[in-house]
Amino acid sequence: MSTAVQNQTIKDELFQIIQRLSFKKGDFVLASGQRSNYYVDCRLTTLDGRGSFLIGQLLYEMIEPLHVDAVGGMTLGADPIVSSVLYRSAEVGQKPLSGFIVRKESKGHGAGGQFAGHLEPWMRVVLVEDVVTTGGSTLKAIEAIQKTYPTVKIEQVLAIIDRNAGGKEAFTRLGIPFQALFDVQAFLTE
Secondary structure, three states, X not given: OOHHHHHHHHHHHHHHHHHHHOEXXXXXXXXXXXXXXXXXOOHHHHOOHHXXXXXXXXXXXXXXXXXXXXXXXXXXXXXXXXXXXXXXXXXXOOOOOEEEEEEEEEEOOOOOEEEEEOOOOOOEEEEEEEEEOOOHHHHHHHHHHHHHOOOOEEEEEEEXXXXXXXXXXXXXHOOOOEEEEEEOHHHHOO
16 A cells, blocks of 8 residues: 555544544634634544544654654643654654643743753754644744744644634744644535
């Protein structure tokens, strides 16, 4: 089986898991403050054993050709995704990736700081997110990284689902490419 066919099979299985576990219809207020008649709680998929496994495979496949040093993102949505990608990078990669998490604010105890894990000024990184609406969480992570580590090169933002509500355009304005595994429209037509 070719890599493209195998990846499509994995992607199809992940789609089914997201649809079963994470996609909800109703009346919701999103983190962006917008109202929606559906909600995608990807944490229910990223914290599912099989979902996590498939996400790690698919995202690492996208990250590997970029030859970056680390993968990270804003807590809480990025936490399990980072772990999945790190595991996959150690399983199949020549050089396992490092990982980091951006806290919403600096902690006031211990060593303090807004970052947990491995983020160094010389690194090239990819940021991950579960669902991108306006991109607000990841934009805060980008701002924190650029403020503390202005020499870190953010190569790309990757998400599981793009809600098509301005996130891609916000990253593009910053000169950072964006790609998602799924467009939310695929779930709305099911």
